[in-house]
Amino acid sequence: MAKLKRSLFIGLGGTGLKSILHTKKRFIDTYGEIPPMTAFLAFDTDGDSINTKIDSNKGGQRIGLDASEFLHIRVRNPQEILSKQPDLFDFVPTENRPLLVSLTDGAGQVRSNGRFATHFNYGAIETAIRTKLTSILNADAIGHEKYEVNGSDVEINMMFSVAGGTGSGTFLDMAYIVKEVSKGINSTVGVSTIGFAILPDVFNAMMNGPAMANVLPNGYGALHDLDFLMHHNFDKKPLEIKYATKTITIEKPPFDLVFTINNSDKNANTYTNVNDLSELIGLAMFTGASELSGGMASSYDNVKTVIAGGSMKVEDKESWACGLGLSELYYDGNKLGNIYAHKASTSIINNLITPETDSFNLDDIFIDDAKIRENNGDANDELIDSLLSVSPKIQYSFINDVNSIDSEVNAYLVNVEDSAKTEISSNYAIKETDVNKKLSSFIIEHINKSSGVGNIDRFLNALVKHVQLFLEEMKSEQVVMSENDKLYKNQLNQTISELKGLSFLEKKFGPKLNNAKEDVIQSVNLIASNIHELLRRQYAITFFNKLLLTVGNHEENVKNIIQKLQQVEEDCESKFIGLQNQINEQPKKFVKELHRDFVNSVKVSDKDLNISDFIKSIRGNMDGLYDFSEMSTKLISESFWRFSKELPKALEYRNKNINEVLSTYSEDELNKIIKELIIKSNPLWSYNYKGHVINRQHHEAFIIGVPNVKSSVINKKTLSNVLESNQRADFNSTSMQDRIVIYRMEATVPAYAVSNMTLYKEKKESSRISHHIDANWLLRMEREGFDIYPTKREDHSLEYWVTGFIYDFIKFEGENYLAYSEEKGDPIEDYWIELGTYRDEAFTEFKRLKLQDEFKSMIDTKIADLGETENHKLIKEVTVSTNYNEHYSKKNFENSELKDSKMIKVKELFSDEINFVKKVLAK
Template sequence: MAKPKLRRTLYIGLGGTGIKVIKEVKKNFLNNSASSLPSMVKFLCIDTNLGDLNGVPTEGEERLGTLEKIHMTVDEPAATLHAGGTIYDWIPKSNRDSVIDIEGTGAGQVRSNGKFIIEDVERKHETLSRRLTQLFSNLTSVTAEDQNYDILSATNIDVHLVFSLAGGTGSGMFLSVANLVRRYIPHANLMAYAFSPQFFTSVGVNWNITHNAYGALLELDYHMHGGKGKYTNVDRNITKKLFDSVMYIDKYTYTKNHLEDAFTYDFDEVKVIVAHALYLSAGEIGTNALSIVDNLRTAMNSGGYDMECPNGIKGAWVSSIGVSEIFCNPQADIEFKTIESAGNILKDLLDGERAGLTVTETNNWIGELNLDESQGDKDGNYLINRMLHPDSFKTPKSQSKITVYDSGTYDDSDFIKINDTVINSLKDSPAKVAEEKRKLILQKVKEELFPTSGVKTIGVKKLIQILSGLRSDILNSKKVLQGEIEEFSSKQENTDTIIKQSTENIAHERSRNRFVRDNDAIEDAKDAIRKQRVEYYKYQLEIDRRTAAIEVYDILDKFVDSYIHESTGFLSQLKSNLESGIEKLEEKANNDFSSKVLSRESTSIDLTSRANRLTTASTERHPIDDWNKFFSELEYASIENLAPKADWDTTAVSIFNSHQSADATGPIIVRIMNTYSKEERIQKYKDLINRARPLMEISSFGERINPSDFIFVSYPCNLSTDKDESDKMLAKFKTEFEEALGSDKFEVIPQKDNNKILMYRQMGVIPPFYIQGISYKKNTLSNPESCEALYLKYINKAGDRRKVKPFTDSYFEDAYEKGGHSLDSEYGIYVSKMDLWVDCFILGLIERKDDLYRIEYNKGEIEFMPPFKAWKNLGTTRTEAYEAFEQSDNEFISYLKEKREQLLLNTEVSAQRQKFYGVGENKVALYMNSSLLDFESEEFKTPNVQDLIRKECDFLRQNQ
């Protein structure tokens, strides 16, 4: 079967919002890729809060890999800001105190903090630049097919940038990140997903939410007007758009012609919807959606979606998305059977399932383990022979070493020493033998509880009986050995009696004839003493090996007793799970797999029916979380060796595989066609369309606009019917879907998944101020709760608490004056004087002193302070200074050029100059390094591109 195809795709999340969405996207890939990530898909998350970035994932949330995250912060923000001087002129004065809130814990809900952090980090370390370079290399080098996906033949890399407009990190960084993506991932398809402030107005620090969003939207509006000749009758300064498309993500849904229900979601619901759309964007549906992006880009650049309003031409650039699905869970039957099997396994573990099995048949473990010493020689003496085999002492060596004196006394120390040396080398220690037997017992338990080859479990109840019987047998054998020890002790006493009698015989013979030599009676008595000492030694060895065996029994007795106790606890836990756990699982199964009324906000339509469950021939391993979770609750602290978790997982997989059906079912479209009437099918398709509502609410003023609606619907292509039948079914589907949609403007995409129909719905571009909750009267709309209205109230309210500006203080028509980045490397104003102007700053010929720009000139006013240089005053503002410089006569310009050449003869000075821009790099391109000026200052009340570049000159001058 052909594998799904994916585009080379990079997902980037900024701040808390972006990271949560990207983690959800990653989970989509893992859930659909057998827990492995496709090689042509990469993830990157950037945050200023280290705790949030590295925190423990919440339940159901994916963990980020080391190379999938970047933490950005400024260690000494106040000192860095102070040292930067005019580099950070763009930070509003009212925001400067807020930088103390940075230091690794976030951006403090202040956009300028987020921008300040990324600019400082990139200037010093180029952290993101290097990572993007590596990701570009990794993605472009992907050519081979991986295990689960093929690669789509697309030249460009798709980059999806997700962020919130409302906070400090994402809202402050997105322009900088987008520009770096453009620089280090050439020709990328760059798409933004901007989350509305509506999600966050009741979360945490919310006093600056709407103002941040409004400022960010103004800047986006400026950047998305690249390529426009006019904008409210004013020439534009940028020629390229920053993003290929911008998806505005709101908690409210767009309603087409007011015929669809308007729904309201919370963030967690929208996170799942957007993540699903982002996941789909990497595949075949994404390929078709990108063709729409291309068409939209052409239409936007030609003004095809612009609106003429009472106060000017409004550019359109905002889009939105929605997804929905009809699915039928093909694993419902398998999963339910698995849950039922879990209950059966637990019952089996309790009671056992071997028909006719009796305790008598199972409690012979003591014999199988060679531990039975209760039958004398009939049991084979396995254990005591293991402790010391009798062959080693039946004929003790060197009996002659026993010396018996004429007095009847004896010395057998040499005899014992020689034989002990031999015998001790043949002994096994009780501890060693007990450990071996303990392992054998554990193995027996595992084999009986978790048998293989189709053998049934004996159950924990039976196990406890067996273990109790084993312990009883151990104690019985121990008792028998203790009796045998008494017998051998009695025999030792007999040898002592014989030795005593022999000694008396020797004494009697000597008293009768003390001078008699070679007395046979005396020699016979000595031989008797030697023999009895050998017998005594042999009896002692019999006692010793039984004593060692008893020590083994003592160790095993304690072990088996503790095991009985643990098994009893395990039994209790199993009973508890049977009483409560199975009921919960069955209840869940009933809820999950029965036909139920879905909430109207849901984007999914579940056709799975408990009464009509599907089966599948697929051998792909699917999650059986409920079953595994159920068994994970059985983990019993002291029973770990009895039922290690690995065994439960193995058993779970075994149960799952045993319930795979060999009969394949027809795909979902076949089920729909065969199960529902035409009217019911059309209603299902209408429901599918309705549930894919784009996540953006249009204002009431938006009734005059009719955004384009792009519909993509997947269709199972792995049909089991013949081609003619498949073609007829597809034609019927298209006809009925067209009737449900009321239009033929949709595209059917082949999909490998037979059990799901997906719908991806993209709303065409509109001007941003038609979004509900954005604009106010200045844009001919009236919404007292809009971002604009709340912002104006905020900045005009005297005595308000800590004021932090979001960089902008006007409305959309003025956004072009509030610019930030530009993607142009040449601006059409690059002249030799500008080149000289920049060099004058770099080489120290221009300085700013006492709020006055002045330049070193031999015909200027001489300063009456060492080193008595002559200076020409240029003006109090950058604008005045550059105008004076630009209007200077040729003599002045010639002097400066000559001065520059003299200075550059010095290699150190020349090297310092090259520090700021390399050979061949346009100086003016340094404009990209800083943006978001302090528009509240009088100096930049009406800035133009020259003003911005002059600001960069100060940036260069400060960094010498």
């Protein structure tokens, strides 16, 4: 029974919507449905967002949001609404009011537009949230054998980007609406709100130009607004959010935890597509609600305690921004099983359409069985003999009256022909029916065998050639019989004339009468036999012509079957090649796919396939493969899929769990996999304290989900080989048999220290619009002197002295150390100021000149120009081994000289520099 946390997943804007879709996909892939204690809700100013869908791992299912899970927060004619209700919307900054245009297809990357849509649609938003929360809270009342509710509290996971207009403009209001609605439903139930905020950098990586103009400044405005609420003194004059039907008094910070998610980690592994980040966050939110929820709740509580205790504060700034990293070890046996099944289908089809080498005698077997052979003259007269005898059963043997011989002979021959036609017509019908039936049975019998379609195709081709040969012989013999008919009739006329011409005495007494009669009788019988022979050929010709048509129809059907099978074969080949290419594509940065190690070894052996078993699966009461001629390729394809996907080898791939797969790896290979997973799980963020911190430890948590803790190949012992001494992992059973998840969080830093805040602020200050959502709040911030940066200063001279060398703002040239300062330097000297010859004296002068603030600004600018990724590379290079000492310190002495007594102060300073590099800068 799965033990799941009550969870509502809210997606704001397009990015948030995609993230919760990935979460929904995970639930469906894992449990086959959405559990009753789980709900999804998306809000967007773009109504087309509801059409967004992603693929499930289960049978090609497309996953989207249903109508109850999406609310289009559109506003038509916002200018008119603003003019009619100026007090209700007085939060809209003056400079942003002209930007309020129709909010039906997005918020135009203007944060205050997104908030305007929230206020206008407050009633619908409140109702949607209340409906979902009520269904989650009622989960206990739903009898379900598959699930158990983990705890009584509800966790709200809210996903948004701070770079655009909708998500960035709505997330603060939504957080407070959720809190207010939850109080009205059940005040005894604890509700925690967790924000997942994607920072702007990934959008800049995807696209540049005017379309991205507001992305970075929006990020600064959003984090500035959020930081104000996270620092707000709620004992002072309260803040309020006024809606048309409700006023919410802000009594707490909007979120219990906030994860700020950038597009790169400390190792400069960079995401360049926001969809990949959406998928990662979707998995993170699913993980937090799944069987891992217990371990994660404990880590979340630890972080909340740390934040509340104030130990993570930096001067007067609260630390609330958390880093999130996640990696997934995944074995998709389903894909491997599908590849095998499609390959098996192609092998079966290839077998069916490829004739056997010993199938050349099928035509002779059928001809002999059907008794239709007609070749080599009288040697083989099987067909015509079955249609009619060679001669009439009653021979013409006696002339009754010579005087009426003509009428007598004619009557006999007419009777012979009539009788023959009656008999041959009956025999023909019987023969035709019998042969056609035998042909159909023969085709169905032999087509439903190994190589059957190819064999029958070859058989029909050969049968046509035989029948054409028989037909030509019948036509040739018919010509001979027609010529014989003329000859025999002439002979008859001559013999009758001779008989009639006998004299009276020759008729009465002579032997000539008997001879003449015998000649007439013989001639009549020759004609009668020839009538039979002609009829036999005529009907044989008709028979063979019709048989050719029948065989032609069968040929057409078989060709049609072959064509369809070839098309299905091509489709199957395309499918398994597509799956192979999909697996072999560049993997997602947070996923290690074990099935990649096996995809090229999926092979189908002939001994694995039993063609007769496939044929049995499609026969039933039908004609098996022959029925394919009248079936669509779709139905044919489905018949192969139904059979192939249940083959033992396909099921073996599909049913193998990740633990079984991992057990096939050596210890070294396993350690390599674990190391890769830990690297992939590095939190997607970086930070820069900008001189305000010398030494502090972050809270770090590893939560590892395995199918079963008791039997997992990856466990505390195997993990201890690769984790650092200060890292500890908590293991939890997830019941997910195909994957292992590492969820990693790092906490916390103040908002100002989050990656690239300096650049965000710089872009904000050069923007012509406001990137804050509430003009009234901004005024209050200004009057209270609120700043996102610490307002106290400490002496961080050593930090800027060291980083001055690293970033080339301090150098040793000639006989002096020089510092660059545009504020205090002489432009004639290119702004370089002499500090002194000895390093300790130069440092003292550096401090006296109070260059700290200017250096801070110059170094921040330099870091922004480099970019977070390149800056990380530089710092990593500086802090490795003795690199600072040898390459970056710009010292004017050898280390051996520090033993000299006059270098005591220099030695102390240089030791402090190296300690700073190793103990502070390297963290």
